[in-house]
Amino acid sequence: MIRERTEQDNIWILKCLSNRWGGTAVVVHGESFDLFTLPAFVAEREAGVITYRVEGTQAELISIDAVHPGCGVGTALLEALIASLPKWQVKSLWVTTTNENLEALRFYQCRGFELRALRPGAVEDARRVKPTIPLKGDNGIPIRDELDLCFDLI
Numbered sequence: 001m002i003r004e005r006t007e008q009d010n011i012w013i014l015k016c017l018s019n020r021w022g023g024t025a026v027v028v029h030g031e032s033f034d035l036f037t038l039p040a041f042v043a044e045r046e047a048g049v050i051t052y053r054v055e056g057t058q059a060e061l062i063s064i065d066a067v068h069p070g071c072g073v074g075t076a077l078l079e080a081l082i083a084s085l086p087k088w089q090v091k092s093l094w095v096t097t098t099n100e101n102l103e104a105l106r107f108y109q110c111r112g113f114e115l116r117a118l119r120p121g122a123v124e125d126a127r128r129v130k131p132t133i134p135l136k137g138d139n140g141i142p143i144r145d146e147l148d149l150c151f152d153l154i
Contacts, residue, residue: 010036032129047087057092059088059093059094060095060096080147091153095149097147098145102138117144117149119148123146
């Protein structure tokens with residue numbers, strides 16, 4: 001079951017985000033975000049969390065984490081977020097990932113997201129703000145570029 005976060009989720013969310021992201025700060029497209037302060041949906045039994053922001057008719061998925069990938073939790077979190085967006089008259093949901101994150105690129109494209117932008121070298125700029133961003137991903141590909149994907153709701 002997926003639901004909006006409550007105060008009772010905060011300790012677990014903080015732990016999950018800190019473990020996954022090396023803290024709660026992320027830097028993307030030149031902006032810094034504190035994941036812990038963003039609105040979120042959680043999967044019951046501490047199975048996952050998704051954070052986002054809404055600005056005008058655009059929403060942005062900032063982070064998504066499934067404790068046990070491949071079990072459908074990420075998909076359920078994403079579907080819950082998408083289902084919630086019409087109440088704000090959101091027309092598009094955006095997400096940014098990095099060039100080496102092949103799993104994320106597959107995940108989003110399989111769920112209807114389309115590639116819309118590439119920012120070569122953007123991760124180097126992000127490292128100036130958050131130096132703990134690794135140089136290489138788990139699969140050995142250098143982490144250099146940001147890619148934007150978009151899901152159109154209408």
